Amino acid sequence: MIFEKIKEQEYQKRIPLVNGLHAQIRRTEAEKLVIDIPYQGVYGLGEKFDAVNQKGKTVETQVIEKFCNQGNISYCVTPFFVTDSGLGIYFNTRKKTVISLQDEIICEIPKEAEVTVFTGSIGEIIQDYVGLFQKPKLPPRYAFGIWVSANHWNCEADVDRLLAELEEYRFPASVIVLEAWSDEATFYIWNGAEYKPEKSKEGFSYEDFDFSNSPYWKDPKGMIERLHEKGKKLVLWQIPVFKGMEPDRTSEQLDLDKEYAIEHGLAVLNKDGTPYEIPEGNWFEGSYIPDFTNEKTREFWFRKRQYLTDMGVDGFKTDGGEFIYSKDVIFSDGTDGEEGKNQYCQDYINAYSHFITEDQVLFSRAGYAGASGTPILWAGDHQSTNDELKNALRAALSSAMSGILFWSFDIGGFAGALPSLDLYRRSTQMAVFTPVMQWHSEPDGGQFRELMPGAEDNNERSPWNIAMAYNKPEFIEEMRYWHMLREALLPYIYESAQTAVRESRPMMRPLVFDYQADRAVTDIEDEYLFGDSLLVAPFMEEDQTSRKVYLPEGKWHDLFTGKCYEGKKWHESDRKSRLPVYIKADAMIPVDHNGKTIMVKGDDTKDIF
Structure with a gap:
């Protein structure tokens, strides 16, 4: 239950817990909360890759993007923890908190932060914590089937080949994820489409595009209809940027969108009123960031994407969002960069959550307080190593203790050299018994090949490609068993x-x-x-x-x-x-x-x- 909400700058109370235990909570300084409590385990604080029980650690609740081997940082953090002795604490703040989880728990918090104290069983406390936010959505039933994805699928022929391989090797699949589907500029227009660029808040209709000369997508609407006829759903990749283009590439539509965004205040701003840009050296450097606290931004953003859902797209892989690197930015609602560093990713996911219908789905990497209400969370970028499999499992269980109901990861990892047969086998086995079962892979050769090279010719993590890479055709049948087991368990899973x-x-x-x-x-x-x-x-x-x-x-x-x-x-x-x-x-x-x-x-x- 919610025991109390602490708003006072000075506070001291002895709080009864389960089994006759007590906790002494003191807020004698506005920016410090001290908890004396008997406990052996403390859990939550977001998706933690280093441990589930965080006792003995000092945790900073700060959303940070890192490519693989995340260690003690995370894409998804929550300013909430729960102990095995029956105490839960939530800091109602968007700013960073620093929590030292030693024998005495010391929390450095913003002075204006309201503190919610929960008592009861772990299950009761997490239920009450989740209840502070929007009610979690139940993903559609198909979302609990098998997801298949590979970054190098970038044309209709790739999708047709995938469908043929699924039939040839007799593997079930419910959801196909396309990452490299768009023009890689606006991220809402199919690659190769011909159209008349427009500077407007209005969106396009499917009929505005001519695909007759496209080497990539000849009839994406017809392709989606074929997928649906075969019982497959389509999810498209998204990223929250007005992209800073590469020097050798241009996009007239993107330029017009950026002009409109500047003129109408749709982007996150620096304090001098200029658009904030992702700093050099970071993913999508030089890009503007849409300000989802602004209703006009949300209207603009989703009008541009409405035709996608109208043509039958079933959901979005909402990647990224960890893009606020400066404290000196401002948002439409008055939020500054110190708050936005955590809150931005959740505002982004919330906006998409309100855009989609109950029959559509999101698949997101980042989040903050309230992420329980915007499923599904996936664990992000992982290298194909055994240590990363362990990291993924810790991430799953710590997410659960942070109120995240639905979670997923990439079978065998998605980056670097192909996983061994043994790693792929054990990852697949575990994935059968996770909320969402998915295989996925980075671009051929590796997304950051200088840092972590991947397979050059075919980086795909499909069961048959793994089998062929190791010249073990019998591995296909072995993996088919686990995929069919997942299908058999679907009534229980749903x-x-x-x-x-x-x-x-x-x-x-x-x-x-x-x-x-x-x-x-x-x-x-x-x-x-x-x-x-x-x-x-x-x-x-x-x-x-x-x-x-x-x-x-x-x-x-x-x-x-x-x-x-x-x-x-x-x-x-x-x-x-x-x-x-x-x-x-x-x-x-x-x-x-x-x-x-x-x-x-x-x-x-x-x-x-």
């Missing part, structure tokens, strides 16, 4: 998604969320609950075929062998099992079996999977 929204309980969460009183789970960061009935212990080490697994109270059945295990004990997983996944002995879950939804219980699943 039911779990509905529960997540109804009860503000993340689909994928650490054991401490549900078993707070069990001290054995405080620091378990490589197991998790998936929905209310499954416990997943993925293989996180190279060439691993068995591992130690802790099972909480109750009885559990191995999902693949049916073997029963007693809870509140450590076990060695069964080498005969495909993966350490366990179902509660008393659970009944819906699964798809031969095209029909049936209910199965723990000791029956071995006959299905």
